[in-house]
Amino acid sequence: MRRRALLGTALLAAPALAQAAPRVVVIGGGFGGATAARALHRLGFAVTLVERNATYLSCPFSNAVIAGLREMEAQRFGYEGLRREGIAVEQQEARAIEDRRVVLADGGALPFDRLVMAPGISLRPDAIPGLDTEAMPHAWRAGPQTLLLRRQLEAMEDGGLVVLSAPANPYRCPPGPYERASLIAHYLKARKPRSKLILLDEKDAFSKQKLFEEAWAALYPGLLEWVPLSSGGKVVEVDAAARVVRTEFGEHQAAVASIIPPQAAGRIAQAAGLTDRSGWCPVDPVSFESRQRPGIHLIGDAIIAGAMPKSAFAANAQARVCAEAVAALLRGEAPAPPKLINTCYSLVEPGYGISIAGVYRPANGLLADVPGAGGVSPLGAPAATRAAEAGYAEDWFRTITADAFG
């Protein structure tokens, strides 16, 4: 983040850019894509954002919607802010990426000098035999699935078993399944106290684990049970109609089940040949340019980012760095090696927040932790610390959504 130096050169170069008018297209209007479009526009480019939906629904804080603590409309953001600034927003699907042009669903094409893609994730429910996401919602993209899971919980009788599952790494929002388990447990404790929640995990360790476990022991003893991989936590198949979830070593009769399937980069990235065998997109950690197709940059959940997690904050940070790198490359200069930040808050109940932060830099072709930096909230902290972090989480949400969507 050597912004002073980068910004200085960008401002000097602006008149030259205006004459040459390089065209930059951004695909995907989530936290990464919207931030990138605004940053590129500020750097003086003619920017077109391609996004199939009229509005964006934020995944951060959507677990609170599932638990009835927040309304869906608080998650919705539009693109009027971007349009007002002079960014062209094409509301349709990108169909294909040809040589230096994006082909749109209506048959039109957008030529570009550089393309930035923030395609997010695709879900792979087929990886779990029997899974029907209407019967067992993943709710891993904010939208109808979020509200479906909320309605299923509301309709459940007291005494029912809620089964959640968390996939193996990597996946979108590493602490998300544990925040979801916490907030659903909070709902059950208040509304359906004879119910239980079991979280089946395909891992033996997870983000902010000690903090979550400390909170669960204090808030939800006997209500919330975490089953790690080594205790038989891997889901191998489900019977969606009967609401049965089977692991390698047993089965659970759920009243409500939310199964989060394995994931890969968004479909357009796969179709454009930007993914490797892992299903995710390898990129250069300085420029975020694809290692498969030059001239195309990728940011956000779809990329292989090394130590950096798949989060809204990470996508926002990558978008800013990527925009500066695109500007440098279009000037014929080498982009400066960046430092990036991620911070992620989770709520374990209203007014009880915990966080993890990290600082990252390019190393050995990936993004690596800056030694000595980052870490999680203290264990055993007083309630005032937890309440302050819950407040910071709200502040963070207001700041990042304003930064991405205007």
Place this chain on the structure above:
Amino acid sequence: MPALASQPAGAIAEAMLAYKAGERSPTVMDRIARGFTEAEIRAIAAWVAAPR
């Protein structure tokens, strides 16, 4: 959290350096500040404080 924009660069840099040294009550900022050199912190402060 207090808004950073419109605060003078010197004050932002001193606050960040105090977080880095563990001299201010910790939030996430101490964990983040430790990832940057003093020169980087001063550059960030100047950028944040600059009118846009």
Place this chain on the structure above:
Amino acid sequence: MARTLINLPRTARRGEVIEIRTLIQHVMETGYRPGADGVVVPRDIVTRFTCLYNNEEVFSAELAPAIAANPFLSFSVVAAESGILAFTWSGDNGFEQTETRSLTVT
């Protein structure tokens, strides 16, 4: 006692091929990894797994340092007759643990 997980059907038809899954919670310390003090942590792994079906060995496996913690093994046997399946994990530092399950064949 290490925690083990064993999954097999309680009953099977004669001649049916049944799948058995086992997992034991074990660190599988390789013997190559330096600890926090820089000293190499001594090897501590499960080296052998056997399954006896009415005292006859029907499956065995040799385990090596490259195998991950909490080794998971899945294998098939033919349900020949009712009886006892005995699962034994043995390894470094005199480690040995046996668990049994009964199978009814109809």
